[in-house]
Amino acid sequence: MIARGRLDIRFPELFRAAWYVVENALGLNKKQARFPDKTLPCLSVRTGFDLLLSALKLERGTEILVANINIPDMFAIMAEHGLKAVPLKIDQNTLAISVAEMEAAITPKTKLLLITHLFGAVMNIEALLQIAKARGLTVIEDCAQAYDGIYSGNPQADVGMFSFGLIKTNTALTGALLHFNNQALFNGASALNHQLPVQPAKVYFKKILNATLIKLFTKRVPFSLAYWLCRHLNKDFDAWLSGFTRGFPGAALMRKIRHRPCAANLWMLHDKYSQDIGRQIKQRKALAAQLLQGLNKRYLIGAANVRHTHWVLPIEVPDPALFIEKLRGEGFDATSKASSLVKFNQENSILGTENELMLENLIYLPMDITMGKNKAKQLNQLLLAILPDL
Secondary structure (H helix, E strand, O other): OEOOOOOOOOHHHHHHHHHHHHHHHOOOOOOOOOOOOOEEEEOOHHHHHHHHHHHHOOOOOOEEEEEOEEOHHHHHHHHHOOOEEEEEOEEOOOOOEOHHHHHHHOOOOEEEEEEEOOOOEOOOOHHHHHHHHHOOOEEEEEOOOOOOOOOOOOOOOOEEEEEOOOOOOOOOOOOEEEEEOOHHHHHHHHHHHHHOOEOOHHHHHHHHHHHHHHHHHOOHHHHHHHHHHHHHOOOOHHHHHHOOOOOOOOOOHHHHHOOEOOHHHHHHHHHHHHOOOHHHHHHHHHHHHHHHOOOOHHHEOOOOOOOEOOOOEEEEOOOHHHHHHHHHHOOEOOEOOOOOOEEOOOOOOOOOOOOEOOOOOEEEEOOOOOOOHHHHHHHHHHHHHHOOOO
16 A cells, blocks of 8 residues: 655665764764754744744733644644634635735734645745734744745745654654744744753654654555554554654643754754755655646645645545545555644634635545656546546
């Protein structure tokens, strides 16, 4: 079976990460990894977001405009700081926020705009920035899913956050980089980050071992065997698999994220950030185009977004469970749980408006650029056969 995705790191890089841990433990490397000016390496985007909110010193009850879809931890961090999240709908076709809705949502209590780029796409934010700056809002770009080696954030935003977490593009297994255009905010966040304890190197070493096992496991034969065993033992394959890839599983989120990366993690962040991944992104976009060729646009997500690199490949289908079963039966690991995204809604809000991105009927197609043209063609033909051309 072709897995839903493989970690974007090679075995030699995993060995190098392990060596970084060893050489630092033995005191063989006294150098520090260097990053560009006004770039802050953090343990995770969650960590960076927590630092930013602390540095901004916003009063409790302050409103923050947010895309209504993100991972639960981001909403939990807002709540930890006493902020009121004001959700804005995302357009299914463009993966963008409505400028009119954003402007209408601003009140005297609004101090912050969090822009979230989803699924490997970058939304057009020029108009959003123009309004935000005119109204004195701080703007944070959440680019955790949008790293492509080129886009470093809009220069008009105060900060852009990029993830190198376990399942992200060009992963360093954990870690994030924050690119600042606001010097005062950079100074404040950097000072707070320096006060955090360093995550023990043994924690990072465990992540290296975990990633190595995942790399071996997601090869076709062992992955197929695991799926077969889960079915015969009546185990939830998705739940079992997600346990290996969660960045901060369990409770005590704030305690877990409030650390700095260890030296080995910083060196891997440096190495991965320095890589040219243009060829890989080109291959990924080509694979997405081949898999979606001929499909009715009603099933596509972000089809009108011109800066889409397809970190994951969701489509909307009438019956996700049945659709997943059919594709897995043909050797393709489609899933509805490749992402931990949730929708945040205010009470009495109108749900499911025209073109609004909904999560309920999304399934994620396997995005493995090593699957080959024949397998990609086979998957495309399956999609065309299963989905009605309405």
